[in-house]
Amino acid sequence: MATAIMILSAAVIAGATGYVAAKFLAARTFLQDRPNGRSSHKGLTPRAGGFAIFGGFALAMTLFAVFMLIYGHQSAAYFKFFGFSFLAFAFGAVDDAHPLGARIKFLAQAGIAIGFVAVFGAVHTIPAPFIGELDLGAAAFPLTVFWVVAFMNAFNFMDGINGIAASCAIFVLSALAVAAAGEAAAFAPPAIFLACALFGYLPHNLPQGRIFMGDGGSQFVGFAVAALAILVGNGEAGAVSRMFVPIAFLPFIFDVTFTLVHRARRGRNIFAAHNEHLYQLLVRLGGTHESVSTLYLTIVVISTTVAMVAGAFSAGVQYGAALGLIAAFMVPALMIFKRASKAQLLAGPAEPVREEPTVETESYPAAAE
Known part of the structure; x- marks a missing residue:
């Protein structure tokens, strides 16, 4: 009972902190985003929302981990998860x-993912049709790292209009x-605390777009979701499908x-x-941020809903559900x-680089000054 009360209290604190911090940062000129030709917004907008989201999550996680420690429960895993989450947020905030260049960003993401998988373990088996579980063997570690890095980037790519990333997360x-x-x-x-921190941030991002989560927010949330998918999927008795x-x-x-x-x-x-991206094209074709995010x-x-229902059945059903969604x-x-x-919103095929003919010229010694 005490644990449930603590979780509820920490969740409320996460949401309240996310709301207050986002409201405060939205009125500041800290880390302002300047629109360019690829932007879906106009005017200068703070992209410091990640500080509000991570701040709410961090406060809730710290209180809960300390509570677990005081009452003699295992809390080391929470501190470790929090540490890697902080690294993801910090690298995004620096960006x-x-x-940062694409190479440095990739190396940072890969470093965080490798460290996380080394500490918490890789996904060694995945659901597979006909055989139930497929043992990944030596590929388990690199594939798990790939999942974390790929999802961090995917979530970052999808954080391009008001509300879409936060609401879905x-x-x-x-x-x-x-x-x-x-x-x-x-x-x-941790999943509850992050959801509540995002819930507190969301009213300041949708529909007005007074603040963005920035890379600090999207890299952190993307990492946290990918990491929680691994941790929960690796839980006892396969309680939650890795799919x-x-x-x-x-x-x-x-x-x-x-x-x-x-x-x-x-x-x-x-x-x-x-x-x-499809969501960006929908906006450019006349949709509003609010309608596309909805x-x-x-x-x-x-x-x-499909994931929750299919997870109770065999691997074949889960893959069938995924393929059905893709087809839809x-x-x-x-x-x-x-x-x-037709609206000429897509970049045309890249033209091959043409080599300019080399023109030989005579060289003369430089004139003395």
């Missing part, structure tokens, strides 16, 4: 203040906490994959910044790209 984290309430309950509290979060966030994963594949087919640099939240609610996404995605192409 907000002084933009709130729902999936809440569902993950509910799903983990049994044998994997140890990591349900839960990938299926729940399939709308995000599909959007990123679909967009990058189409850019690669046109010869565009898939690592370069752009505004051709659409994506609705789809995430559906995919999360494909038709509207192609329609959006077709409309965007």
Whole structure:
């Protein structure tokens, strides 16, 4: 009973801190985002929302971990998880203040992911049709690291309009906490605290967009979701399917994959910044931030519900559910790209680099001064 009261109290503190801090930072000129040709907003906007989100989460996690320590419960894992979460937030915040190159960002993400997997362990088996579980063997460690890095980037890519990333993360984290309430309950509290911190931040981001979460927020939240998926999936008795979060966030994963594949087919640099994600195209085609974010939240609610139901069945059912969702996404995605192409919103095929003919010239000695 005392633990439940502490979790509830810490959750309220996380939400209140996120709300107050976001309101305070929204009125400041700290880390302002200047719009460019790829932006979905106009005017200077603080991108310090990550400080509010992480601040609320950090306060709640610290109070809960100390409570667990005082009452003789295991708390080391909470402090370790908090430490890696801080690294993800800190590197993102540094990128907000002084933009880092793509290589440095990747190395930072990989370093955090490798450290996390080394401490908490890799995902050694995944659900597989017909055989139940597939043993990943020596590939377990690199594939788990890849999952963390890939999802951090995917979540960051999808944080491009007001409310889309925060609202969808709130729902999936809440569902993950509910799903983990049994044998994997140890990591349900961090999911609750993060969802509440995001809930406090959200009113200042949607619909007015007075503050953005920035890379500090998106890198931290992306890491936390990917990490919690591993921790809960590795819980006792397989309480939560390892397919839960990938299926729940399939709308995000599909959007990123679909967009990058189409850019690669046109010869565009898939690592370069752009505004051709499906959700960005919907806004550029006339949708509002609020309507597009609501659409994506609705789809995430559906995919999360599918993940919860399918998780109670065999691996074949889970993969079938994922493929069914992908098939359902494909038709509207192609329609959006077709409309965007007609409206000339997509970058054309990259032109091959032409070598300029070399013109030989005579060289003369420099004139003496």
